[in-house]
Amino acid sequence: MDKIFNPNSIVVIGVSERPTNMGRNIVANLLDFGYRGEIHVVGQREGVVFGHRIRTSIEELPQGIDLAVILTPAPTVPDLMDACGRQGIRRVVIESGGFGEFSAEGQELSERLRAVARKWGIRFVGPNCISVINMDSGVCLPFVRLQRHTLKKGRVSVVSQSGGITIVYTGLFSSVGLGISKAISMGNKLDLDETDYLAYLLEDKNTDIICLHLESIEDGQRLMELARSSSKPILLHKTNVGQASAHIAQSHTAALANDDRIVSAAARQAGMIRARNFRTMVNYAKGFSLPPVKGNTLVAISRSGGRAVVAADMAAAFGFDLYSFPREFREKVKGGFRAKVIEPTNPLDLGDLFDFRIYVNILEECLKIEDVDAVLMAHAYSSLLERKAAHRLTHAVQELAAKYNKPVALCPFSESEEILSLKKDLEYPTFSEIDEAMEALAVSRDRYRRLRKARGEPVSISPLRPKDELRRILTSPKGGDTLMLHQALEVCQGYGIPVAKWATASSSEKAVEAAKRLGYPLALKILSPHISHKSDAGGIALGIEDEKSLKRACEEMLSLPRERAPGTPLSNRHSQISIPHSPFSTPHGFLLQKMISGGREVILGGKRDPSFGPVVMFGLGGVYVEVFDDVAFRVAPLTREDAEEMIAEVKGSRLLPGIRGEKPSDVEAVVDSLLRLSQLLQDFPAIAEVDINPLVVLEKGTLAVDARIVLK
Amino acid sequence: MDKIFNPNSIVVIGVSERPTNMGRNIVANLLDFGYRGEIHVVGQREGVVFGHRIRTSIEELPQGIDLAVILTPAPTVPDLMDACGRQGIRRVVIESGGFGEFSAEGQELSERLRAVARKWGIRFVGPNCISVINMDSGVCLPFVRLQRHTLKKGRVSVVSQSGGITIVYTGLFSSVGLGISKAISMGNKLDLDETDYLAYLLEDKNTDIICLHLESIEDGQRLMELARSSSKPILLHKTNVGQASAHIAQSHTAALANDDRIVSAAARQAGMIRARNFRTMVNYAKGFSLPPVKGNTLVAISRSGGRAVVAADMAAAFGFDLYSFPREFREKVKGGFRAKVIEPTNPLDLGDLFDFRIYVNILEECLKIEDVDAVLMAHAYSSLLERKAAHRLTHAVQELAAKYNKPVALCPFSESEEILSLKKDLEYPTFSEIDEAMEALAVSRDRYRRLRKARGEPVSISPLRPKDELRRILTSPKGGDTLMLHQALEVCQGYGIPVAKWATASSSEKAVEAAKRLGYPLALKILSPHISHKSDAGGIALGIEDEKSLKRACEEMLSLPRERAPGTPLSNRHSQISIPHSPFSTPHGFLLQKMISGGREVILGGKRDPSFGPVVMFGLGGVYVEVFDDVAFRVAPLTREDAEEMIAEVKGSRLLPGIRGEKPSDVEAVVDSLLRLSQLLQDFPAIAEVDINPLVVLEKGTLAVDARIVLK
DSSP, rough: OHHHSSOOOEEESSSSTTTOOOOHHHHHHHHHHTTOOOOEOOOOOOOOEEEEEEESSSGGGTTTTEEEESSSOGGGHHHHHHHHTTTOOOOOOOOOOOOOSSEEEEHHHHHHHHHHHHTOOOOEEEESSSSOOOOOOOOEEEEEOOGGGGGGGEEEEEEEEEEHHHHHHHHHHTTTTEEEEEEEEOTTTTTOOHEEEEEEEHOOTSSSSEEESSOSSSOOHHHHHHHHTTSOOOEEEEOOOSSSSSSSSSHHHHHHOHHHHHHHHHHHHHHTOOSSSSHHHHHHHHHHHHHOOSSSEEEEEEHHHHHHHHHHHHHHTTTEEEEEHHHHHHHHHHHHHHSSSSSSSSSSTTTTOHHHHHHHHHHHHHHHSSTTEEEEEEEEOTTTHHHHHHHHHHHHHHHHHHHOOOOEEEEEEEEOHHHHHHHOOOOSSSOHHHHHHHHHEEEHHHHHHHHHSSOOOOOOOOOOOOOHHHHHHHHOOTTTOOOOHHHHHHHHHHHTTTBOOOOEESSSSHHHHHHHHHSSEEEEEETTTSSSSSTTTOOOOEEEEHHHHHHHHHHHHSSOSSOOOOTOOOOOOOOOOOHHHHHHOOOOOEEEEEEEOOOOEEEEEEEEEETEEEEEEEETTTTHHHHHOEEEEEESSSSSSHHHHHHSSGGGGTTTOOTTTTTOOOOOHHHHHHHEEEEEEHHTTEEEEEEEEHHHHSSSEEEEEEEEEOOO | HHHHHHHHEEEESSOSTHHHOOOHHHHHHHHHTTSSSSSEESSSSOOEEEEEEEEEGGSSSSSSSEEEEEEEOOOGGHHHHHHHHHHHHOOEEEEEOOTTTTTTHHHHHHHHHHHHHHTTOOEEEOOOOOOEETTTTTTESSSOOOOGGGGOEEEEEEEEEEEHHHHHHHHHHHHOOOOOEEEOTTTTTTTTTTHHHHHHHOOOOSSEEEEEEEEEEEEEHHHHHHHHHHEEEEEEEEOOOSSTTTSSSSSSHHOOHHHHHHHHHHHHHOOEEEEESHHHHHHHHHHSSSSOSSSSSSEESSSSHHHHHHHHHHHTTTTTTEOOHHHHHHHHHHHHHHOOOOOOOEEEEEOOOHHHHHHHHHHHHHHTTOOOOOOEEEEEEEESSHHHHHHHHHHHHHHHHHHHHHOOOEEEOOOOHHHHHHHHHSOOOOOHHHHHHHHHHHHHHHHHHHHHHHOHHHHHHOOOOOHHHHHHHHHSSSSBBOOOOHHHHHHHHHHOOOOOEEEEEEEEEHHHHHHHHHOOEEEEEEEEEEEHHHHHHHEEEEOOOOOHHHHHHHHHHSOOOOSOOOTTTOOOOOSOOOOOOOOOOOOOOEOOOOOOOEEEEEEEEEEEEEETTTEEEEEEEEHHHHHHHHEEEEEEOOHHHHHHHHHHGGGGGGGTTTTTTTOOHHHHHHHHHHHHHHHHHOOOOTEEEEEHHHEEHHHHEEEEEEEEEEEO
């Protein structure tokens, strides 16, 4: 990878003397950004660009050039790469477009590219990208002309799916005082993808903060693994969230699991910080460029009362405690005031104070206080009268923050031009809004907290039944893609998820016998392939109190019409009677289940995400999921903390400890069931979806009442 | 009021020749901003500032100057204002601080100021403010020196509580191409407050958009009345939200009703748009400066694929439909492409198009389409190579938006300096982020929709019982500040809020008789003054099925200890048995109530807000309110639409029509009960709080089961 970011020699392929030629821009960028290695140039016609002779064939090049950059029409690229291979080139950047997934030719070209790369052991960036900028080595390969003075060298690195957005981020980070180390536009990611670049940046000694802009995630599990191992903050700006949940899925879990929520869950789980947009991405990076926020205690200093009020509002909104100054401190500060109008409370309103040197003194006094974890300073000044003093103040702030290794989030307010010029003058980030500064501090605090919190390893659980037996059930479903209820319950039990006592019976008579063993009250459920939503189909009878009722219920179910028109209501005993589409075929029999009284109903779910693999869902019973959309996701395998956090994330979970004198539900047992479900999904890739709905949480333990398992 | 904003003559009081004198700044500002009326100057010492002689006494001034501006130490202000009164001055601006509410002297000075003003019929701005800027007349009165070239004349007016924030907003609106008409910093609002300024700005022909920054709201009802009557968009940035809910209130409704939520509710009700912070305030104003968004159909144009994806995400997030281009349109656009790589879908990705004139043509084609309501255009350009063409493009966008009277939200992306210079070059707002542009369009669309929607008058309802009778109940409570349950139920019934059948009984024997009339099953509730939370105190027994049980329940209640230690559990029949603090005193008897089966429980509440007066609350039964905080507020009197909207605002209301085959609940009856509660609160200012919890919503009608009324 290092040969891409720090090559000793580069050949640019697709260059001509024409002023509109874009290959030329690449050469110009390299020169302008101070690249110090060898530059070779190849094009169709002979000529000279920037003093470099254009060769007309790759064969003319010396052997073993570190990196080739190709910007020629798509159909020519595979052969050119092959020629590169022959010349000993093993790293290639392909900037050309035209490999799109939508055209057959594009697909075929992509396959050919991959084949050539395999043949020579070539690793490549792109195609369809503006590729790579390394501010540290001057490797600046975009085909659009960049201006050196608009970009600043720094310690933020950016990986982006889009060329345009790569340029935006390099510009933004340069203009806010942070600066760029590496920037990568990945394009179609035919070979190298975000995980490869991320792995490189995690080791890169010039990178402190990593920003990912992704439209798709190729290998979610590996991304999470890398993020978990990272000591550097990783910020994620994931776009392309709209189309995700376009197709309607069959089961609850799948319908609710829109990919974007899984992205958010995975980011949280792996310690990545998800940014809402460009602005928050830059804002969070500013926060991380300051010393870490190690606690919750804040001092806010403002030169205007109005902004002091905003600072107090925002401190409350982001969960900071405003430090209470001791009396001696207040006396000291008050001594520095020109007038005594404003009280030295927190936020400190310094509106009456015109000598900025006193600000510095006050700031230092605040930073000296051991309990103070961070300072927010809102500083309005007149560019006409106070410019010099204000610039001196900001430099002093920077020095003090470094001296005490504490974050000072500085919000200067003045005319736009002045603020821009201040930012240029500084190597220290400033914030444009008090709420943005407060959010950046909060994000830094939360990451620090998380890093301090011990996180266990994913829990590994052995099933109670031999895996081979379970595999047999899972490979011979009797209901098509969906396991029959008794099979699903067996699989749950096999993984140690307790199920309410049940039995099967092939006839009414046998049902009566089974009922004697189980005891009343009972639920009767029909066992039939092709019926996935039993209740919609009239295949469930609840609260059967005695033998007579049981017999009648069995007969009713057996006498149900084999085919029924969609939407015909059934006269049965329970309320779910709207039937979308449910022809009854021959039932295989009955399942009897002991009714459970009391307890709180929750839903456990699982599905497989194309990027992240097995995903576990948790939510409270029907209404909470449907009305409040109150569910949490995590990517399997789960740690115990993951399971606990996902329960805590669901608002309705506040009901579990019991409110208003209710008996508490066994949250630990839910954690256990979630961990077991996670293991099940991991052990059996054949499972596409699981729905345990409801799982009844009792005062002691849980009991699954219904389960649905869909195979791929 | 016009004499404050457009005076023919001004006297500035508190001026000296000293360079640090702040009164001088006022004179300098007036001159700099081109004020064309007479300027008089008064100070302690004789002298000359900017050619104006400083007079040492107000008596020397000519009679009848339009406006006096006072900036002298607080204790001198009342006498100076008195002298102004003698000279026939009737409008005063007081910029001096020191009238704070925290000191006794400040309070006294404030009272004296008010008295002097009353004596002469003077209306005044401030004190403790930087006062007024009118860009139209050059009346620029702040005591801080402002730079004329940093402020732009425009059609936005700002009213703010804080001087610092007034300056921020004038700067912000000037720098984004909108410009300022009037700006007012109100200070302590001893006389004129936000409603006075708002009333003036609503009539002001130079103001199109009104921005309010408030830390407190003096007269919420009048503010809402003015806002309702406004044809101009009113944006509200309300800060000082943190401390609101500091004290713990007795009843549910009061505890949940944090003032800030009432502010949000009132804003929505009156059609004001609440901004989260400075940035959204400016952003929304940009949106309102464009032609209105009359519908939901949007075209997004982007020069980069990455931003096109963001635009699609944001269109979905803000509820816009992306227009589907007909084939002819696509062909036409495709013809203009240099290459055929990118598909002309919506968002239109014009990444491959370098000739900006074609952008203009495409934009015009889009605007011509009748179904298209708005266009969002993300335009990245190189300041080095494309600056001129980009500026031409933005001017063309402005012209086309005007020509077709449709909003085009333009998001230019380039280097920061270039964007700043572009903004200066334009009289047209541009947006910095795609999501901000989309949000501004959405806010404009929502306001347009609201203006089109017919809104009825507040509903007026006559009580079923004579008001005098109800007044008697409300003025002779037997339970201290809290009405006893039977009184509260009578008041509800008196206003036509149906109550589950009930009766009172003074003894067990009479309870048995009453039960015969009511029928079983019954609930028994103790009637005792001083017991507000009956269930916590063991004063409720539910589900009494027969006479025997009733007798036992009566006896149990009577035999309860008169005093019980806090926290002692009671062995009674219902589950709410944790007793915080509830000494039993002599009961006045029993209340029997018919048990209701079925239905959905909701909560109706009412309280009095110090700014807005009577406020009505709606939420679903206990768990939803407590766990999901899922409640809505509106300020009384309610229109039918208000009541409907507040029900719709509560997420849990989705349960009311019945989910999964449940019977629907009577939402219309809830609307009716809300309107009746609104009327009750209005008719009887003595009522501080009402809690109807639960109100059971049946398939037909509602029934209140419990009610609590607290008097002031």
